[in-house]
Amino acid sequence: MLLTVIYIVAITAEAMTGALSAGRRSMDWFGVILIACVTALGGGSVRDVLLGHYPLGWVKHPEYLMLTSFAALVTIFIAKWMKHLRSIFLLLDALGLIAFTIIGCQVAIQMGHGFVVAAVAGVLTGVSGGILRDILCNDIPLVFRRELYASISFVAVICYWLCSMLDLTLEVTSVITLLFGFILRVIAIYFGLEMPKFIYKEDDGHSASSIDE
Amino acid sequence: MLLTVIYIVAITAEAMTGALSAGRRSMDWFGVILIACVTALGGGSVRDVLLGHYPLGWVKHPEYLMLTSFAALVTIFIAKWMKHLRSIFLLLDALGLIAFTIIGCQVAIQMGHGFVVAAVAGVLTGVSGGILRDILCNDIPLVFRRELYASISFVAVICYWLCSMLDLTLEVTSVITLLFGFILRVIAIYFGLEMPKFIYKEDDGHSASSIDE
């Protein structure tokens, strides 16, 4: 099925970007593999743990884990050429974001959950791998700071949900959502679209800072 | 029931403080919503995942998720006036801490666990939302650094447990614990009471630092 193929391409691409992040922190090979696997498979794991959906994806299909580990090792050797492929990775990442979102939605819907939980499951699957990567690398998660990313995952959920309500088949629904979300993400990258930011500075600095900063 | 009302007020207040933390880090709106939801509902989720208590609260009651998301969005617009309400938020947070603790205890006891696990469940429900918020904002969790907080949650557990052993009804037990813990927290804030700190400095700095620092 199309979604499985895209999923496999996506986890490979995510693993490779995770490995690069680990390399920026000068981690050893083991850390590179771990960060790669967490980046690629962490989103689905967070969703499954929160929904109580056992066994987790990589427990059922350990071959995904071997694939992402292998992709991490390959990255170590081809890293110096990867920067020329940056735009390809951005596109693969965009594809992965939407594929993850759709899969997350499907899992929640199969478990009988409604729109809100399906939306959370979809978005979490899409973005939490990257959040875990940034926590392990001791960064503030990027997902909240750059161009439209999580919000596109959310819009994809809405698209998926609307298609489902129109009684389209699963395949058609997935393809429409995939195209729609992907195009949206490419537009966001191209024009550098961003969510509005909430910037909060306390005027009365040091008295306030004793409580919460 | 009283506890439900307090719970709803508490998650709203926690979501708003979470949103302010996200604003201090200049996150986009999506990040603000996520940090708010994690702050408000993360404690219960951590407890439920660790105890295997499915479905999680927000999965069963997605309306809580919508409430906290909405509270986060409102916060973005009213943030500039919120500093005048700081003391009200501190009181709501205190109320929430004890309400979360009681709910965490009850869940563990209903599952048949003893005092130690109930205590952990209570304290985790009370404090781990804030810990997750601080990890996502890339801070050292505040809960370990400011006035009595987690320890008041622990004392509330003991109070709750003693009342249960006296065969008081659930309602009376909850009200007594709530009042007791709330007053204790207010006293701690007012007088700036703190737990003793453990400050460990290595004398022989650089040889030690190669191993563990």
Next chain:
Amino acid sequence: MLLTVIYIVAITAEAMTGALSAGRRSMDWFGVILIACVTALGGGSVRDVLLGHYPLGWVKHPEYLMLTSFAALVTIFIAKWMKHLRSIFLLLDALGLIAFTIIGCQVAIQMGHGFVVAAVAGVLTGVSGGILRDILCNDIPLVFRRELYASISFVAVICYWLCSMLDLTLEVTSVITLLFGFILRVIAIYFGLEMPKFIYKEDDGHSASSIDE
């Protein structure tokens, strides 16, 4: 059984090193206890949550939680003498790493999983307590930066698996793995052996950094 004794010694030692880390961050006593418990029991908890293996160890045996909390409190008072015991702690930590790994493997195998999942379960049990400690203390996890550590856990898994395939009894398998892994770790510490590191620097700094750094 031998493994249980080693396990108890190991969680005590891990709790004490966790408490020292908390002390380096000047946390209060409550934070010290939490970091100690997470360091000692977090690895097993992560494994159990990911495999859906309920109840968690410390939920079934709350006495382990009391032991690690107690060890944390003791550490506060004896910290100033502990630096003379550094090498003993390194040895106990090495023993613990292998014991955790073996226990993690056994849990996965008992649940019917194959080599890949058993390897992940073993390594996660061995190293993720320390990773959680470093996240809570706002550090980049050390496990990816110092001498062979996670990789020795992985080699121990392979040793355990090979022994199992030779139809050795559980006891013999455990003892062989324990000795083999322990000696390997001691050699790694003594000679300062390290995994090769993956160091990735972007040439075209600031244009790249807008995307992923």
